[in-house]
Amino acid sequence: xxxxxxxKKFLCVSCPVxxxxxxxxxxxxxxxxxxxxxxxxxTYAENEVANPVRTFTSTVRVNGASLPxxxxxxxxxxxxxxxxSVTREVAKVKVDAPLSIGQVLIExxxxxxxxxxxxxxxxxx
Amino acid sequence: MSAALTQREVDVAVxxxxxxxxxxxxxxxKEGAAKVVVFERDWEAGGILQQCIHPGFGLHTFGEExxxxxxxxxxxxxxxxxGVEFDLNTMVFQMDPPTLEGSGKQASFWTMNPQxxxxxxxxKSVVLxxxxxxxxxxxxxxxxxxxxxxxxxxxxxxxVNMEGFMPGKKVVIMGTGDxxxxxxxxxxxxxxxxxxxFEIMPWVSGLRRNIAQCLDDFGIPYYLEYNVCELHGKDxxxxxxxxxxxxxxxxxxxxxxxxxxxTLLLAVGLIPENExxxxxGLKLDSSTNGPVVNxxxxxxxxxxxxxxxxxxxxxxxxxxxxxxERAGRSAALYAMRxxxxxxxxxxxxxxxxxRVISPQKLSGGEDVTLFLRVAQPVEGxxxxxxxxxxxxxxxxxxxxxxxxxxxxxxxxxxxxPSDVNSIxxxxxxx
Numbered sequence: 387x388x389x390x391x392x393x394k395k396f397l398c399v400s401c402p403v404x405x406x407x408x409x410x411x412x413x414x415x416x417x418x419x420x421x422x423x424x425x426x427x428x429t430y431a432e433n434e435v436a437n438p439v440r441t442f443t444s445t446v447r448v449n450g451a452s453l454p455x456x457x458x459x460x461x462x463x464x465x466x467x468x469x470x471s472v473t474r475e476v477a478k479v480k481v482d483a484p485l486s487i488g489q490v491l492i493e494x495x496x497x498x499x500x501x502x503x504x505x506x507x508x509x510x511x
Numbered sequence: 512m513s514a515a516l517t518q519r520e521v522d523v524a525v526x527x528x529x530x531x532x533x534x535x536x537x538x539x540x541k542e543g544a545a546k547v548v549v550f551e552r553d554w555e556a557g558g559i560l561q562q563c564i565h566p567g568f569g570l571h572t573f574g575e576e577x578x579x580x581x582x583x584x585x586x587x588x589x590x591x592x593x594g595v596e597f598d599l600n601t602m603v604f605q606m607d608p609p610t611l612e613g614s615g616k617q618a619s620f621w622t623m624n625p626q627x628x629x630x631x632x633x634x635k636s637v638v639l640x641x642x643x644x645x646x647x648x649x650x651x652x653x654x655x656x657x658x659x660x661x662x663x664x665x666x667x668x669x670x671v672n673m674e675g676f677m678p679g680k681k682v683v684i685m686g687t688g689d690x691x692x693x694x695x696x697x698x699x700x701x702x703x704x705x706x707x708x709f710e711i712m713p714w715v716s717g718l719r720r721n722i723a724q725c726l727d728d729f730g731i732p733y734y735l736e737y738n739v740c741e742l743h744g745k746d747x748x749x750x751x752x753x754x755x756x757x758x759x760x761x762x763x764x765x766x767x768x769x770x771x772x773x774t775l776l777l778a779v780g781l782i783p784e785n786e787x788x789x790x791x792g793l794k795l796d797s798s799t800n801g802p803v804v805n806x807x808x809x810x811x812x813x814x815x816x817x818x819x820x821x822x823x824x825x826x827x828x829x830x831x832x833x834x835x836e837r838a839g840r841s842a843a844l845y846a847m848r849x850x851x852x853x854x855x856x857x858x859x860x861x862x863x864x865x866r867v868i869s870p871q872k873l874s875g876g877e878d879v880t881l882f883l884r885v886a887q888p889v890e891g892x893x894x895x896x897x898x899x900x901x902x903x904x905x906x907x908x909x910x911x912x913x914x915x916x917x918x919x920x921x922x923x924x925x926x927x928p929s930d931v932n933s934i935x936x937x938x939x940x941x
Contacts, residue, residue, distance in 0.1 A: 452554070506581070
């Protein structure tokens with residue numbers, strides 16, 4: 387049986403403009419995108435239909451720094467469905483100061499193909 | 512002990528080391544000011560962005576999406592490399608009205624630092640960059656008890672992202688300001704249950720993309736035209752009463768209900784922090800709650816400039832940095848006695864559809880971007896204009912949660928007939 391064409395509504399989160407997208411899809415194929423004001427809207431719509439991704443951010447515990455936690459992020463956006471597995475993995479980590487911005491703390495987190503990196507530097511005290 | 516009070520002299524003094532202050536200091540050095548010092552009360556510079564660990568910063572400035580600490584790291588590097596000095600752990604607690612000095616004016620203020628004690632600083636020019644504060648629980652008049660568990664969203668953000676504490680397990684959020692929405696997602700990721708978000712207005716006050724990525728992604732419901740009207744619990748919050756409200760902000764009969772929670776986060780508005788501005792005698796604007804400024808971000812005292820959320824609360828840090836750089840450049844020029852104001856003196860006026868605008872004065876000295884917020888959402892085509900005939904732009908919509916910009920060139924302003932002394936900014940529905 388052929389898949390039906392349908393229209394889905396998304397709000398693009400690529401930038402603060404927040405365009406309302408009207409997306410015509412058949413299955414996971416995007417046929418048409420309307421309402422976007424830049425090409426990122428099309429990429430966003432394609433991802434939302436096939437596999438929504440988000441940049442993940444949180445904190446990890448740190449020993450010996452001026453703060454007890456250090457902010458971290460995923461280097462690249464990762465699948466939205468994996469967010470809670472990733473957050474549990476990040477919660478297990480405790481690292482020693484010093485930390486430098488961009489430093490890899492977890493490689494290929496939960497098999498997502500992207501790393502968890504420090505998003506600030508923290509000196510040792 | 513009777514050590515003489517230390518008196519210091521600087522060219523450009525920047526008060527506050529957040530995004531506006533750091534950008535201002537960097538730009539002041541770049542413009543050629545010799546001694547540029549940022550006075551920051553915290554142990555590190557960076558301001559609120561150090562706790563804004565989520566992404567979404569820097570698309571305009573750096574062309575990529577950064578987290579708050581990453582954005583600040585880049586700007587701080589630029590500032591340090593340019594020779595900006597940072598006075599950390601230093602609180603500016605008093606500001607004097609400027610005094611005449613040669614062909615211009617000079618600013619003076621007082622600082623406190625744990626090692627050096629109290630010092631007086633004289634500056635050829637000052638950039639105010641104190642930012643803003645959150646509207647606190649005490650300003651809302653919520654009935655009921657006064658238990659633990661009620662925080663502003665930003666306080667909770669600091670606890671979670673910098674101090675490593677969770678403020679609670681079952682959370683209700685009052686208001687749809689961006690920090691509240693961001694914290695809804697953050698609390699979910701840290702294992703809390705976020706029950707709901709209640710907003711008193713008929714529209715969302717934060718960016719719509721934060722509704723999508725912070726609430727919708729996690730299945731958190733939000734209710735418009737709902738007020739949190741009573742707190743319950745003795746030592747710790749046990750729940751809140753919420754009620755639907757009508758157009759006149761009166762409770763709707765039969766809609767009062769109890770919502771169990773141990774934490775209430777408030778995201779109900781930001782207020783520019785202008786205690787020092789008042790001490791210096793600056794003219795404040797009752798709609799922005801910040802100093803009245805011109806296109807150079809110069810206040811009613813010619814040696815004092817201001818930038819960022821202390822002037823008007825912006826949506827995006829990129830704009831705060833942009834304005835910071837503008838104020839820093841102007842302050843440096845003033846310190847070198849090179850700032851040339853334009854030949855005109857326009858007052859910026861607004862139609863009732865516009866709630867806040869900044870700057871409020873224009874001299875035609877420099878191209879300017881006016882930042883404004885509409886009073887109510889217009890969901891449909893409308894036209895934003897500046898009369899007499901210097902700007903017109905059609906918009907697909909205009910919402911109070913998303914600032915609009917009006918760009919006007921100095922040339923156009925200077926070319927206006929000499930009997931024109933005000934610029935009217937307005938919005939009309941098409």
